[in-house]
Amino acid sequence: MTKTERLTILRTAPLLAALALLAAGCGTQRAGQEVGDGGPSRAAVATPGAPVDFACPGESAAPAPTPSAAPSTPATPPTDHYAENHGFRVPLQLHGRSRCDGLAAARRIERALEPLRRRGDFSPQSTRAALTGLGYADGDVQSSQSGPTGVSFLVVARPLCLEGGIDREKTRVDAFGGYPDGTDCEPPAGGH
Structure with missing residues (x-):
């Protein structure tokens, strides 16, 4: 080894040692310390909250919560994964202004179809004529x-979707925002 090579090694050795010490000391958790125990903390990250709903015209002050018959987490995990595999369906x-628009469109359709129900006119042609009479395109x-x-029936009224039916007992219309x-x-027809 030449004198120049030896000097180069001697000059770079302290730099490499300093880098090794710095890299080893990068963690914030000390041995025996619990996570979040007095060490530096990360800044809070904004997470999306629940969508905001408000009373729409013609509706009571608070939207009715969706009833939940079953607990949100079962005591034992399901083995069939039905809900997981069919969530795309x-x-x-709808939330906020879109929800109000959907409720208004649903009421409008109910008013247009109710006379058909009362007359006992359960033909797809009459239903289609009533819906296109409201201004929805035939397609x-x-x-x-x-x-x-x-x-x-199904009406595509972008960004709304209006789905429902009429029978002897009732006229039903639901508004939603499409599928995931x-x-x-x-x-959707597919799945896995």
Whole structure:
């Protein structure tokens, strides 16, 4: 080894040792110290909260909470994973202004279809005519027979989806925001 090589090694050795010490001391948790126990803490990260809903015109002061018949977490984990595997088929709920728009559109459709129900007119053609009469484009309205005395329908009114039916007992309309997989207002057919 030449004198120049030896001097280079002697000059770089302290730098390498200092770097090794700095790298080893980067952690904030000390041996025997619990996480979050008096050490430096990370700044809080903003997390999205629950969507804000408010009373819409024609609605009582507080939106009715969705009833929950079962506890949110079962005592034993499910083995069939049905809910997990079919979550993509659950429609997206509307919140805020969109929710109010959806409720207003649903009331409008109910008012238009109720006379058909009272007359006992359960034909998909009459339902389609009533919905297109409200201004929905013919290509955005689907209606189909649902038994001998019922009609189901789907209206694509971007960004809203309006789905429901009429039968002898009632007129039902639900507004939602599409599906998580991006299939617009059509329920997804796939899965795994």
